[in-house]
Amino acid sequence: MGLGIVKGMALTLRHAFRPIITTQYPEEKLVPSKRIRAPQLVWEEDRCTVCASCAKACPQGNITIVSEPLPDNKYGMKHLEIDHGRCMFCGLCVEACPFDAIHMGRDYEQATYRRSLLVLTREEVRLSEKRKASGYFRPRFEAEMPPQTLLIYGEKKGK
Amino acid sequence: MALRTEPIVLNMGPQHPSTHGVFRMRVTFDGEVIVGLDPVFGYLHRGFDKLAESRTYTQFIPLTDRLDYLASMSNNFGYCLAVERLAGIEVPERAEYIRVIMAEMMRISSHLMAIGFFLNDCGAFFTPLLYMYREREKLLDLFDMVSGQRLTYNYMRIGGVSHDLPPEFLPALRKFVQEMPAFIDEYDQLLAENEILLARSKGVGILPREMAINASASGPVLRASGVKWDLRKKDPYSVYPRFDFDIPTAETGDCYDRYRVKVQEMRQSLRILEQALAQIPEGPVRAEGPHLVRPPRGEVYSRIEAPKGELGFYIVSDGSVAPYRLHVRGPSFINLTALREMCLGWKLADAIAILGSIDIVMGEVDR
Amino acid sequence: MDWLHWIAFAVFIVVFVLGMSMFGIWLERRGVARLQMRPGPNRAGPLGLLQPVADAVKILLKEDIVPERGDRLLHTLAPIVAFVPALMVFAVVPFWRGEGAGLVPDMNIGLVYLVAISSISIVGAFTAGWASNNKYSLMGAMRSMAQMVSYEVPLVLSLVGVALAAGSLSLVRIVEAQSVPFILLQPLGFLVYFLAALAELNRTPFDLLEAESEIVAGYHTEYSGMKFVMFYLGEYTHTLAAAAIGATLFLGGWKGPLLPPFLWFLIKVFALFVVIFWIRGTLPRLRVDQLMAFAWKFLLPLALVNIFLVAVEMSTQSLRTLWVMVAVNIVAGVLAVYLFSRLGRVRGGRVAV
Numbered sequence: 001m002g003l004g005i006v007k008g009m010a011l012t013l014r015h016a017f018r019p020i021i022t023t024q025y026p027e028e029k030l031v032p033s034k035r036i037r038a039p040q041l042v043w044e045e046d047r048c049t050v051c052a053s054c055a056k057a058c059p060q061g062n063i064t065i066v067s068e069p070l071p072d073n074k075y076g077m078k079h080l081e082i083d084h085g086r087c088m089f090c091g092l093c094v095e096a097c098p099f100d101a102i103h104m105g106r107d108y109e110q111a112t113y114r115r116s117l118l119v120l121t122r123e124e125v126r127l128s129e130k131r132k133a134s135g136y137f138r139p140r141f142e143a144e145m146p147p148q149t150l151l152i153y154g155e156k157k158g159k
Numbered sequence: 160m161a162l163r164t165e166p167i168v169l170n171m172g173p174q175h176p177s178t179h180g181v182f183r184m185r186v187t188f189d190g191e192v193i194v195g196l197d198p199v200f201g202y203l204h205r206g207f208d209k210l211a212e213s214r215t216y217t218q219f220i221p222l223t224d225r226l227d228y229l230a231s232m233s234n235n236f237g238y239c240l241a242v243e244r245l246a247g248i249e250v251p252e253r254a255e256y257i258r259v260i261m262a263e264m265m266r267i268s269s270h271l272m273a274i275g276f277f278l279n280d281c282g283a284f285f286t287p288l289l290y291m292y293r294e295r296e297k298l299l300d301l302f303d304m305v306s307g308q309r310l311t312y313n314y315m316r317i318g319g320v321s322h323d324l325p326p327e328f329l330p331a332l333r334k335f336v337q338e339m340p341a342f343i344d345e346y347d348q349l350l351a352e353n354e355i356l357l358a359r360s361k362g363v364g365i366l367p368r369e370m371a372i373n374a375s376a377s378g379p380v381l382r383a384s385g386v387k388w389d390l391r392k393k394d395p396y397s398v399y400p401r402f403d404f405d406i407p408t409a410e411t412g413d414c415y416d417r418y419r420v421k422v423q424e425m426r427q428s429l430r431i432l433e434q435a436l437a438q439i440p441e442g443p444v445r446a447e448g449p450h451l452v453r454p455p456r457g458e459v460y461s462r463i464e465a466p467k468g469e470l471g472f473y474i475v476s477d478g479s480v481a482p483y484r485l486h487v488r489g490p491s492f493i494n495l496t497a498l499r500e501m502c503l504g505w506k507l508a509d510a511i512a513i514l515g516s517i518d519i520v521m522g523e524v525d526r
Numbered sequence: 527m528d529w530l531h532w533i534a535f536a537v538f539i540v541v542f543v544l545g546m547s548m549f550g551i552w553l554e555r556r557g558v559a560r561l562q563m564r565p566g567p568n569r570a571g572p573l574g575l576l577q578p579v580a581d582a583v584k585i586l587l588k589e590d591i592v593p594e595r596g597d598r599l600l601h602t603l604a605p606i607v608a609f610v611p612a613l614m615v616f617a618v619v620p621f622w623r624g625e626g627a628g629l630v631p632d633m634n635i636g637l638v639y640l641v642a643i644s645s646i647s648i649v650g651a652f653t654a655g656w657a658s659n660n661k662y663s664l665m666g667a668m669r670s671m672a673q674m675v676s677y678e679v680p681l682v683l684s685l686v687g688v689a690l691a692a693g694s695l696s697l698v699r700i701v702e703a704q705s706v707p708f709i710l711l712q713p714l715g716f717l718v719y720f721l722a723a724l725a726e727l728n729r730t731p732f733d734l735l736e737a738e739s740e741i742v743a744g745y746h747t748e749y750s751g752m753k754f755v756m757f758y759l760g761e762y763t764h765t766l767a768a769a770a771i772g773a774t775l776f777l778g779g780w781k782g783p784l785l786p787p788f789l790w791f792l793i794k795v796f797a798l799f800v801v802i803f804w805i806r807g808t809l810p811r812l813r814v815d816q817l818m819a820f821a822w823k824f825l826l827p828l829a830l831v832n833i834f835l836v837a838v839e840m841s842t843q844s845l846r847t848l849w850v851m852v853a854v855n856i857v858a859g860v861l862a863v864y865l866f867s868r869l870g871r872v873r874g875g876r877v878a879v
Contacts (some may be wrong), residue, residue: 004351004352004354005399006807007349007352008803009804009808009809011345012286012349012561012807015561016560018563020564020565021293021296021564022533022565024565032303032304033304034304034325035304035307035325036303036308037306039358043230056596057216057217057218058216058218059222064571087490090220090221090224090313091313092217095321128709136307137321147327148304150300150304150331151297152300152331152335153331154303167662167663189755191665191669191814278810281810282730283808283811284558284806285562286558286561286807286808289562349808353810355731355810355811358812358813359810359813366538390743404752506813507665507809
């Protein structure tokens with residue numbers, strides 16, 4: 001008789017008085033997860049032995065490594081190139097590395113104006129103060145990341 | 160003297176606000192009544208079967224995420240189960256429980272989206288969809304906490320899951336499971352007795368029982384037509400036999416029944432989640448053994464109950480690191496074959512509502 | 527200096543009505559967004575108040591496309607024919623107390639004028655669909671014509687009840703006769719008027735015309751630029767016109783204690799507008815045959831019952847005590863709605879192919 005419609009409209013009216021749940025993006029930002037697989041790969045040069053396990057693990061072949069022999073029986077990285085445009089950030093390379101030398105990044109605002117600018121070389125992917133690593137598969141980094149904003153607890157913006 | 164009329168052919172093209180992806184229907188109308196319907200798909204074909212032949216078993220897991228991209232964990236689950244059966248790998252218990260928890264959370268999330276978009280297609284200008292998205296956001300935050308991403312998780316591995324749950328996960332999930340039944344009741348208040356929704360979907364697009372079985376439909380589409388068939392009970396896998404839950408069915412098989420079955424399935428998923436949260440043991444989360452899996456020669460067809468239906472993987476292995484042949488049985492594709500029969504005789508608005516109620520995802524249809 | 531009054535009022539109406547339309551657009555977007563727990567436009571100007579202006583500027587800068595095999599003249603005329611009648615409604619609506627209140631001071635056949643011009647925009651809609659040379663547009667235009675013509679009938683019949691109760695066709699006299707607002711005296715009439723007006727405006731739940739999910743955008747698929755602005759703004763102007771008529775006829779126009787009459791009028795118009803977009807935010811839409819069944823099998827009998835009730839009450843002097851009439855009407859209205867919702871069934875559904 002129209003009662004179903006009236007009940008529905010009453011519910012909608014109740015919702016009009018609830019707080020909004022969206023976040024006004026550039027001014028308010030949510031804190032992402034501790035294990036965020038951001039569109040960024042980070043390379044730690046000191047631990048890397050240029051074994052190229054990451055390049056072998058990648059489903060698409062995004063990592064190009066050229067090594068050169070160094071004195072006292074070591075390998076050095078001659079050329080490292082990671083194609084961030086083709087990469088799907090699955091994290092298989094991060095899991096495959098036996099020396100914990102490659103990590104996922106934290107920063108998700110990575111847009112560039114040209115696609116060719118997304119192919120990053122060794123200087124640009126190095127771990128640094130501006131290019132930090134996230135805790136995906138790396139417990140030592142996970143411990144130092146800030147806690148995530150969870151909508152379950154009613155949080156709508158980072159603290 | 161009768162008026163001479165001509166049927167018109169309307170192309171509801173690949174770009175359309177409500178065909179759930181790139182799906183095309185060539186519909187023949189006589190006035191407003193549908194007299195013919197040809198679905199055309201293939202616009203999202205990416206060649207999964209061929210891609211699998213040149214990737215190792217572990218490298219293929221991120222690609223299975225992109226099959227039914229709204230229910231990635233289920234796809235991962237089905238694939239890993241198939242490879243484990245082929246290679247004879249046993250999965251530790253904690254990993255099994257984690258997989259079931261992820262699969263049921265995924266079911267809730269996928270059904271929320273399916274119902275929301277069904278109502279959107281019926282015309283409710285986004286409001287029910289946004290209310291359901293609010294709950295789905297909570298689930299996506301949980302998935303983000305575990306695997307680092309919100310849509311394509313790449314979380315399960317052959318032999319278990321990739322890494323353990325963080326300590327904040329289980330308390331947050333418990334809170335969600337406690338609050339969710341109240342939200343499902345709210346959705347029922349908004350919609351279940353809404354006269355307009357009843358007029359739009361009751362009796363519309365009936366899929367008779369015999370036709371559903373003949374068309375190999377599965378999932379909520381089949382259960383709404385009166386067939387009590389759920390792979391979690393009929394062909395159990397993982398630790399599902401330890402849980403106590405019901406299989407909701409309906410009698411008629413119209414759009415309204417498919418909608419009700421999905422809502423009831425969400426409630427049953429919450430029951431399973433409660434039990435799993437109570438029973439989850441400690442332990443390792445990944446089987447010991449080489450990460451580069453080389454299954455012995457042989458073939459396997461293994462299937463799971465994905466949110467959209469029976470998701471099956473057929474793998475033929477020749478002993479090397481990459482499969483010799485892999486085929487995915489996508490439930491949305493098979494469910495879609497009954498579309499023409501369901502739509503004939505109805506009107507244009509009903510075709511959209513019926514398509515929305517079957518709940519297809521083009522990633523699965525086209526692979 | 528009669529023509530000075532005329533010009534001043536014409537300018538006032540055009541500016542005021544268009545301003546109210548733009549305010550209505552802003553209010554609707556923020557209101558519907560609030561129902562969906564999100565803020566709505568809040569970037570363009572303070573509180574997003576300049577959002578309609580931003581939309582208008584954007585649309586004006588777009589290229590004006592006419593389909594190649596469409597009819598150019600009809601394509602250009604259609605939006606004008608669809609938009610102008612909405613403005614013309616405001617010529618007779620009384621904004622404040624007294625005889626010089628409308629553009630046309632006290633047109634004594636105000637109701638007939640309203641009914642006449644509300645039928646003109648139907649022609650505009652159909653012309654738009656035809657001139658676009660597009661199957662989607664044609665289907666949309668056909669449906670819209672069927673819908674608008676069917677809902678004219680209950681709309682007009684509900685207005686007859688008002689005319690009977692007030693004893694005159696002039697809008698100024700109708701407002702003055704409402705010592706008790708007519709919504710209480712004829713709740714059934716108000717219900718029929720409101721639903722029929724929603725259908726005339728192509729608003730949810732009767733908006734299969736612009737059902738994005740079905741036929742893309744119906745008869746204005748092929749429109750861009752200034753012509754689209756005419757349709758878009760025209761829709762909101764029509765909505766406000768229907769709300770203004772509803773406020774005048776059923777809610778008591780400019781009557782009310784304390785505040786100046788003009789303000790009361792605006793409050794009532796926007797109250798109806800809020801209810802209209804609240805309905806839009808909640809309900810799904812009806813299918814075309816269900817829409818027709820709703821008009822002919824449900825609203826039309828209710829409108830006739832309403833006229834009968836009002837006529838009976840007006841002719842029996844002893845029932846003139848107003849509050850008794852209110853009670854009788856409410857009871858009779860609820861009973862009629864209940865009966866007809868049980869009796870009228872939508873036959874339809876699957877056609878054998």
